[in-house]
Amino acid sequence: MSLALLLFLFDFGKPDSPVLPEWTAVHPGTVATAEAAGWVDPPELTAQDYHYPRLVENASRGVSEPPPVYTDELTRDAVGGTRPARFRVPLLPGDYNLWAVAGSSVAVGGALYDFTLSVGGASTHFQMAGSRWFESRRLKFHATGPIDLLITPRSRWILSGLAIWEARQSEAVEPKLAKLEQAWRFLPDDVLAKWKQVPRRDPVAPPGFQGQPWEPLGQLSAADQRRGYLVHQRHWSENIYPDTIPYSAELNPTLRAFASLGEAEPLTFAVLPLRPLRGATVKVSDLTGPGTIPASRIDLKMVEYAWSRPNYSLLGSYLRVPDYLRPVAPQDLPAAENKRYWLTVTVPEDAPAGLYRGTATFSAAGAPAATVPIEFRVLPIRLQQNPDRVYGIYYRDPLDDAARATDPAAKEYYTQQAELQARDMVAHGTTPCVPLTAYCSVPSKPDQPITWACDWDLLTRKIDRCRRYGYQGPLVMHINTNGLYARHMGGKYPGSHLRGVQVCPPAFETELQAMVSYLEAGRQERGLPEFLYYPVDEPGTAPEQVAFMVQCLKAIRAAGARTYVTADPTHEQFEPMRPYINVWCTQPFLPDRETVAKDSAASGVEYWCYPNHINGENDHTTVLGARMTYGFGFWRSGFKVLIPWIYSSTGGHPFNNLDSSTADFFNRPGPDGTVWPVPMWEAYREGYDDYRYVYTLQQAIARHPITRQPSKADRAQSVLAAVEQAIEVKAKYKLDADCWGYREFDVYRWQLAEQILALSQRG
Amino acid sequence: MTVLPAFEDAKLWYAAECSVSNAAPPGQPELTKAIHLAIPVDHTAGEPQYPIGWPRGGIAPAPAADWSGYDWLRFRAYCTSNREKLPHGGLGLILSMPDRGTEFHLPVPLVKDGWCSVEVPIERLSNSRQIARLQFNISESQWAHGDRLDVWFADLQLVKVTAPAVLALRSLERVLSSDAGYVVLELQVAGLPPGELLPARLVARSAGKEVAAVALQVRRGLQRLTVKVPPLPPGELTLTVQLPPGQDAASTTVTITRGPFGG
Structure with a gap:
């Protein structure tokens, strides 16, 4: 019609x-x-x-x-x-x-x-x-x-x-x-x-394993059938898909977790409707025990499924995966499709230690409610972070949008978004160690003189925001290498990964050095933290590309500044660049820890890692790999900084992963600049916490009095060593099969916590 | 173990851009029934877009064969070549089934002047009741003009375990809290008809003493089971799957530690 x-x-x-x-x-x-x-x-x-x-x-x-x-x-x-x-x-x-x-x-x-x-x-x-x-x-x-x-x-x-x-x-x-x-x-x-829909992979299956994990659920209980839905639980780091059938052992769970003072800890459960449910929602109670953790300290979100790509840059294939978390709101649920609820308890800094109890209640119109018990143990531990380790992240800064905005409401929105995102980073263990740009425009012809200029106001505002949220530098700084290249190479720009680049005339190096000198003078005049100069992202390995990189790096070093390069240091083709690199930032944890330590001691070079395989280069489900990378893996690697690409990447509609040349991934925009996270972002925080337990125990051991007899410190050291020994060291932890079992992480974390507590007791 | 007639009779094989015969591999004159695939790579023999054609040989049972009652397809392969080093994935196995997009592919891990063994779990085939083709072929992109590959296939057979057996067992978690509530096991079972469930038992022993036992059901093939367990004592725990009539079939160990919620 x-x-x-x-x-x-x-x-x-x-x-x-x-x-x-x-x-x-x-x-x-x-x-x-x-x-x-x-x-x-x-x-x-x-x-x-x-x-x-x-x-x-x-x-x-x-x-x-x-x-x-x-x-x-x-x-x-x-x-x-x-x-x-x-x-x-x-x-x-x-x-x-x-x-x-x-x-x-x-x-x-x-x-x-x-x-x-x-x-x-x-x-x-x-x-x-x-x-x-x-x-x-x-x-x-x-x-x-x-x-x-x-x-x-x-x-x-x-x-x-x-x-x-x-x-x-x-x-x-x-x-x-x-x-x-x-x-x-x-x-x-x-x-x-x-395009075609592709099946999802089983994350821990050996090659050739077909079908999803199988176990007959058996006869559903009369209570479940009357209720019209099942309540079940898997470890938060294990994905639940729309069609995941729960194991009978997972039904009607008690949610359990432990956490230290000030720590945030996730608890999740899922509902599998046996028939359509209307107006489904969840509420939580206070957690009561030695004190009270009010319900207001429990963030309530629900997992949304979305069509995603097997990798952010792939075209032609899509599959349905758990994607982002949004605040719980009443929702109609179709039959036979799981709905997962994600609770995050933030322990007050002054909460008395001990066992707390509470409930989460699931309800839907016309169906009996389900009460899910919660048991939460608060530990009298204040976790410490290794000050020599930094969690940063690449970032599209809303302050750039605020600067371009032409009306007050837009300026306010983007400014607020920047603040909210900075707070969110800190809440997830990440500091605003975010690459920035000090852009100096250059005339297009080499015979035109350059008057160096940079928007210092905007750059300073960004840096002030970084400092206010706990990061004092050094700051990775993009510069306008491409503009200088085009100026000296007839208007041609380098392609992606320096595709088509040629070695430049000496005047290019001279002017690059001058640019950096100008920026250094401006930085010092304004009392800004050190800049690590980032002339090119991910150079290719062809000889011309490496030779061009050497030109850039030499010029920056000649200006008295340090350099930052995103490249794999184990690639032999990059050897000519090595003498001029101060920070290698590479995707895998390579070279190995011993080489990293030796190299850093000998030359002062730093090894940073941008583990994109647990950020955008996946199908949004590599949650366990994210936790391993950020915690025990990072500890074992010897690397100094984690700085994946990127806090949020959206193209086209931010909740349509199939439009645009690349998929949306990682944190998404909520209303009014708020943040809708993804399970991997939550896993970053949990990995960060895992490492904090390690470091806190290391510090406790170091502080323990030295005695002649085998001491509690010796016992703690042996537990720490056993946990380290249990890590199967990998260059990349991505797939679930690369890591421990989902619950194993918590077992090791508890072992570390027990030792911290033991060392804190007298005698 | 079943050796289908076609597995040993080269006359029942087809070949294109290569030849197939019954012949013993070098140094093994007793293997007279081995299938010899001789592939001279000729980049002038094919079409402009596919210069060497698609050298291949195999069997195409008609009607399609039902292999569902078996557990594995097994064979050994011996090869010689004038290439100094064999290309990775130089020879492939394809098992075809009638439905589009259901082919099973496997690179054959050839060893130059040596034997390799291949075992394909039948459960990996999406439709093991209708095997329309078993084929070996090379990919033209990996072989140069003038290359030669000779492969001898021996002991090509379908194998089934006649009595239920657990061939592999592991816990997906090597350490568990005493109050974990369940263990997640992965096991490989053979010797059962497809679709049949066999009652079994998981026994947990600590220092040789049984501390827990739960009933479970297993089926043929690779599977993952989540098994409820009571609180477990700290220490090394041996988990054993027992099949009727109560015999230990396979074991694995996990370490149990105290958890934050007692036990």
């Missing part, structure tokens, strides 16, 4: 923009009349139109790749503004539904689309932080005649499409709208035809 027979359909854009068939074009000049929809007293409105082809050229990589977002006649164009607006639609009296889609296909730096749509007493809110992010909303309202759709912006507003139809026609209309939404929430049909 044609949509146009049932409803009002408006496609917003420029006067000459293509219009979706059967839809009516609306542009800034479309004014309302008695018979036709349009703007009422329109304020200054803008229109835009940009359509992406299905493949766009990436000159740096020399390939064609998918666009940032898939557009069509509806989403390629839009009308927007920054002041309130009113759009009138001549309706007859009746009950109506409204559907609105909003987003910008045009990239606008620092943009925030934050506005409310209201009609007939109903309203909805849009908030998109950035471009190429489309959202749709629905409203129900009653009209007594012509209606005015009110647009009230907090920042910018934008509209791509609007549909209004009689409520009784919804059954016919909704499928058509869902098809339109598919294009930005999933993939358009023509693109989807080239």
